[in-house]
Amino acid sequence: MFINHVMAAMLVCAMSIIASPLVAQSLRVKIGYIHSPPAIAPTLSNLDTPSLTQGRDGAQLALAENNTTGNFLNQSFELVELDKTNPDTNGIDFIVLNMSKTDMLAFADDAGNAGKILFNVNLDSADLRDDRCGANLFHTLPSIAMRADALAQFGLKKKWVKWALITGPKPADREMAGALENSARKFGIKIVSKKDWTFDSDMRRNAASEVPLFTQSFKNHDLVVIADPTNDFARYVQYNTWVPRPVAGGAGIKPVTWARSIEQYGAVQLQNRFREVAGHQMTSIDYAAWAAVRSIGEAVTRTKSITSASVRAYMLSDAFALAGFKGRSLSYRKWNGQLRQPIALAHHDAVVAMAPLDGFLHQRNELDTLGLDESESGCTAFEGK
Amino acid sequence: MPFQADEVWVTNEKDDTVSVIDIETLEVIRTLDVGQRPRGITFSKDFSRVYICASDSDAVQVMDPITGKILHELPSGEDPEQFVLHPDDTHLYIANEDDAITTVVDTKTRRVVAQIDVGIEPEGMAVSPDGKIAITTSETTNMAHWINTETQEIYANTLVDQRPRHAEFAKDGTELWVSAEIGGTISIFDVETQVETAKINFAIKGVHQDRIQPVGFRLNADNTRAYVALGPSNHIAVVDAQTFEVLEYILVGRRVWHMAFNADESMLFTTNGISGDVTAIDTNSLKALKSIKVGRYPWGAAFRPTTN
Numbered sequence: 001m002f003i004n005h006v007m008a009a010m011l012v013c014a015m016s017i018i019a020s021p022l023v024a025q026s027l028r029v030k031i032g033y034i035h036s037p038p039a040i041a042p043t044l045s046n047l048d049t050p051s052l053t054q055g056r057d058g059a060q061l062a063l064a065e066n067n068t069t070g071n072f073l074n075q076s077f078e079l080v081e082l083d084k085t086n087p088d089t090n091g092i093d094f095i096v097l098n099m100s101k102t103d104m105l106a107f108a109d110d111a112g113n114a115g116k117i118l119f120n121v122n123l124d125s126a127d128l129r130d131d132r133c134g135a136n137l138f139h140t141l142p143s144i145a146m147r148a149d150a151l152a153q154f155g156l157k158k159k160w161v162k163w164a165l166i167t168g169p170k171p172a173d174r175e176m177a178g179a180l181e182n183s184a185r186k187f188g189i190k191i192v193s194k195k196d197w198t199f200d201s202d203m204r205r206n207a208a209s210e211v212p213l214f215t216q217s218f219k220n221h222d223l224v225v226i227a228d229p230t231n232d233f234a235r236y237v238q239y240n241t242w243v244p245r246p247v248a249g250g251a252g253i254k255p256v257t258w259a260r261s262i263e264q265y266g267a268v269q270l271q272n273r274f275r276e277v278a279g280h281q282m283t284s285i286d287y288a289a290w291a292a293v294r295s296i297g298e299a300v301t302r303t304k305s306i307t308s309a310s311v312r313a314y315m316l317s318d319a320f321a322l323a324g325f326k327g328r329s330l331s332y333r334k335w336n337g338q339l340r341q342p343i344a345l346a347h348h349d350a351v352v353a354m355a356p357l358d359g360f361l362h363q364r365n366e367l368d369t370l371g372l373d374e375s376e377s378g379c380t381a382f383e384g385k
Numbered sequence: 386m387p388f389q390a391d392e393v394w395v396t397n398e399k400d401d402t403v404s405v406i407d408i409e410t411l412e413v414i415r416t417l418d419v420g421q422r423p424r425g426i427t428f429s430k431d432f433s434r435v436y437i438c439a440s441d442s443d444a445v446q447v448m449d450p451i452t453g454k455i456l457h458e459l460p461s462g463e464d465p466e467q468f469v470l471h472p473d474d475t476h477l478y479i480a481n482e483d484d485a486i487t488t489v490v491d492t493k494t495r496r497v498v499a500q501i502d503v504g505i506e507p508e509g510m511a512v513s514p515d516g517k518i519a520i521t522t523s524e525t526t527n528m529a530h531w532i533n534t535e536t537q538e539i540y541a542n543t544l545v546d547q548r549p550r551h552a553e554f555a556k557d558g559t560e561l562w563v564s565a566e567i568g569g570t571i572s573i574f575d576v577e578t579q580v581e582t583a584k585i586n587f588a589i590k591g592v593h594q595d596r597i598q599p600v601g602f603r604l605n606a607d608n609t610r611a612y613v614a615l616g617p618s619n620h621i622a623v624v625d626a627q628t629f630e631v632l633e634y635i636l637v638g639r640r641v642w643h644m645a646f647n648a649d650e651s652m653l654f655t656t657n658g659i660s661g662d663v664t665a666i667d668t669n670s671l672k673a674l675k676s677i678k679v680g681r682y683p684w685g686a687a688f689r690p691t692t693n
Contacts, residue, residue: 069504069527069528072530072539072542266524269482269524272483321568322547323524327617329569
């Protein structure tokens with residue numbers, strides 16, 4: 001019953017044509033990508049130069065991974081970058097979107113894109129997973145609500161349950177503050193003091209004199225939480241507070257989708273592979289784009305089908321599981337197309353905890369303790385239930 | 386005490402050492418310095434040599450187990466993670482994790498015989514008892530690659546569940562077992578047809594399904610039982626290898642990874658990566674006997690008899 005030498009030689013010759021039970025009809029999958037990221041707001045510090053190619057780099061890495069698998073299965077994947085002002089989506093059923101909210105909503109609502117599978121890889125607004133969701137719009141980037149819930153779980157676990165909240169002036173800062181307040185309410189954290197950040201001077205020169213005074217009036221608190229997603233000023237608050245308290249949010253310990261400090265669960269392999277091809281650290285948007293393209297690969301590989309209907313059905317089924325280097329299997333929420341995933345509580349040099357933290361239980365999936373659960377989401381368009 | 390002073394050798398991934406456990410006293414009696422990030426470990430058939438994958442040194446080290454001295458290094462390709470010794474006692478099949486390659490090395494001539502392109506992040510390695518088939522599983526490609534050892538080429542590829550970690554032939558080479566860490570399963574294939582014939586699922590009361598991640602496993606010699614390490618669930622599953630039913634779950638240390646039996650299989654030693662220890666299990670009572678502190682991140686385990 002084992003292969004004898006002659007048979008083995010024949011098998012090897014035949015391999016390129018038939019061979020394994022898996023080698024079937026060849027499948028070619030086109031994945032569209034639109035790279036039109038919203039402008040990144042300037043920050044006082046020059047230390048962190050944002051990657052202009054983030055998102056695209058993550059998609060490219062996942063494409064290579066899909067093709068490695070595809071090589072063994074006679075499946076090939078192609079990433080087609082579409083024109084950002086006038087994208088021709090004809091014949092392309094899967095499209096990764098890295099664009100502004102206005103543009104993304106218009107694109108998703110366009111009748112021509114109705115039956116396609118679109119992935120939001122760069123916007124964390126909660127409303128895109130709630131009442132402003134799209135029937136065809138999946139989200140591989142976690143919502144701001146998921147990340148804020150992760151920080152609240154961490155606060156509760158540490159018994160750091162009295163927060164002082166500082167909110168920056170930008171719309172994204174206020175959105176993050178709103179999410180943090182919602183999460184605090186959800187998990188029983190008390191926000192004892194709130195202040196808006198109003199300085200417009202260069203904090204690199206005067207943080208040491210200004211920040212102690214600014215934080216002096218805070219009521220007794222355990223944690224200073226800063227709604228400043230770009231880390232424009234949060235970095236200057238850290239170590240300059242009136243009383244010695246840890247800082248979270250924009251600086252210090254941050255709830256993040258992906259970070260350089262994630263190295264467990266085999267993540268170091270992904271980090272190394274990515275750095276080698278992209279030349280920079282993998283960002284959260286790279287990770288989300290990677291997850292989107294890998295999701296398509298996983299669905300096509302398993303179903304051996306490239307129609308958007310069967311890929312969508314598989315992605316929303318219980319059989320779908322993406323190995324996402326975060327220690328748990330990732331899957332999509334049927335009610336709004338959000339990719340469920342752990343959130344790292346990380347500072348620059350290490351991951352402090354992974355949410356969901358131990359003890360936060362859920363009747364279906366512990367990952368659903370983060371973000372909008374089925375009963376909380378006002379999304380009716382998605383119809384995956 | 387027929388097996389007095391037999392040993393279990395454990396690689397400590399984050400200490401660059403090997404801990405040698407005396408299985409009579411259940412204590413570490415030697416700690417040996419090896420190359421960087423040691424993971425896979427296996428002995429030659431006569432136990433005169435021990436092979437160690439030093440992943441970050443990009444080498445397989447060959448050690449004299451009596452003196453603990455490294456004799457030489459074998460070319461291994463980049464980042465060797467896990468390997469398997471062919472029944473000919475000469476060829477090592479090595480998974481090169483970062484390079485998507487399986488490297489075949491001749492331990493006698495110390496030369497690379499072949500390099501075979503496989504999927505991304507190869508890890509699980511197995512050779513059939515007759516030596517004709519080698520298996521590499523790739524974690525990110527989610528496949529078992531079937532290699533003809535005569536031609537050193539792949540002749541079949543089979544999909545398995547997400548993130549395959551380990552492979553073993555069973556039942557005189559008629560079955561191939563593959564664990565899938567994220568899929569949470571072990572798939573069993575008929576070797577002749579490469580068709581999946583059974584799948585083992587796991588469930589532990591009070592542990593979320595996501596945390597039950599099958600990684601390393603071993604079958605006993607008569608293939609009646611399999612012992613499966615379930616990673617971060619901190620349990621070993623005991624499986625009836627004929628019916629594929631799980632008989633028992635044994636609580637061990639944190640992130641249980643690989644394991645080794647003693648000579649008569651009355652004991653099983655598991656490496657627990659996060660807790661940095663080895664659990665000794667009595668395979669008759671299915672009870673954990675003792676935790677033995679080793680180095681940081683114990684990964685591989687191999688048995689060494691010292692009596693004949």
